[in-house]
Amino acid sequence: MTDVADPEAARTAPASTGHEAAAHPPTTTGLTHNKVAMWLFLGSECLLFGALITTYMFAKSRLPAGEIGPNDVFDIPFTSVSSFVLLMSSLTMVLALSALTRGEERTFRVWIAATALLGGTFIAGQVYEFTVFYNLGLGYTTNIFGSAFYTLTGFHGAHVTIGIVMLMSALVASLRGRLSARNAETVELIGLYWHFVDIVWILIFTVIYLFPQ
Secondary structure (H helix, E strand, O other), X not given: OOOOOOHHHHHHHHHHHHHHHHHOOOOOOOOOHHHHHHHHHHHHHHHHHHHHHHHHHHHHHOOOOOOOOHHHHOOHHHHHHXXXXXXXXXXXXXXXXXXXXXXXXXXXHHHHHHHHHHHHHHHHHHHHHHHHHHHOOOOOOOOHHHHHHHHHHHHXXXXXXXXXXXXXXXXXXXXXXXXXXXXXXXXXXXXXXXHHHHHHHHHHHHHHHHXXX
C-alpha cells in the first residue's frame, strides 16, 4: 500500500512531462526537424551561389577587350536604392514574426504584406535593370560576361520570387485563421529563407557592382 502514488503527484506528473517535451525538440541539435531541414537546405544553397559567383568572376576576367562589360551598363545609384529596399524587407520580416509570436495577428499581416511588397519592388527594379542592359546591347548570349551576370542575378531573383510566394501564402493562411502564435515556426522558417536571400544579395552586390573590374 505504500507504493500507491499520491493523487496530487499523479495529476502533475503528465503536465510536467508534456512541458519538457515541448521545451526540448526531439533532435540532438536542440532544433526542430523543420529547422534542421531548412538549415541544411540553406547550406546547400550557399554552395550553389558560391559556384555561381565563382563562375561569374572567372567569366568577367576572360571578357575580351572592346566588348560590352560592367562599366558600360551598371547604374550603381539605382542598384544601391534597389538593394536598400530589399534589405529593409529583412526588418519588416523580423517585425512580422515578432507580432505573430505576441498574438498580434493584424499587425503581423501588415508587416508580412510590407515584406512581400518590398520584395516585389526589388524584383520590379531588377526587371527594369535587365531591360535597360538589353537595350544597351548586353543580352544573355552577347558574351561570357552577359551569360554569367544574367545567370547569377536571375537565379537570385528567382529565389526572391519564391520567397514572395511564401510570404503571400503566410498572409492568406493568417486571413483564413490557419496561422497564429501556436504555429509561428512556419513564419520563422520563411524568415530564415528570406534573410538568407538578403544576405546573398549583399555578397552579390559587393562582388558584382562595387568591384566591377
